[in-house]
Amino acid sequence: MEGTLAAEGRKIELEKTVEHAATVAQDVMSRVATGAAGQAGDLAKQVQRLATDTDRQVEEYTGKSSAAWMNDASRLIMKHPWQAVALGAVVLYVLGKLRA
Numbered sequence: 001m002e003g004t005l006a007a008e009g010r011k012i013e014l015e016k017t018v019e020h021a022a023t024v025a026q027d028v029m030s031r032v033a034t035g036a037a038g039q040a041g042d043l044a045k046q047v048q049r050l051a052t053d054t055d056r057q058v059e060e061y062t063g064k065s066s067a068a069w070m071n072d073a074s075r076l077i078m079k080h081p082w083q084a085v086a087l088g089a090v091v092l093y094v095l096g097k098l099r100a
Contacts, residue, residue, distance in 0.1 A: 054066070
């Protein structure tokens with residue numbers, strides 16, 4: 001009987017330990033998720049700022065917004081798809097040679 005009570009006591013202690021470990025793990029994961037969400041928000045703001053600055057610089061240097069450039073490029077690709085593919089291949093080749 002005494003052995004059974006001792007075993008029950010150990011079982012209860014083990015269950016409490018497991019519950020405590022689960023609670024601690026949940027707390028840690030919650031903190032990690034909160035920190036990651038905050039960093040992702042900061043990164044998104046930086047990317048947005050960079051995109052806005054780039055768009056402003058493109059318009060300042062060329063006189064056309066990046067949306068206008070994208071529309072022109074889209075029309076060019078629709079009119080001349082094979083030439084656009086060839087141009088893309090040449091650009092990639094040149095960039096590859098510059099990196100080497």
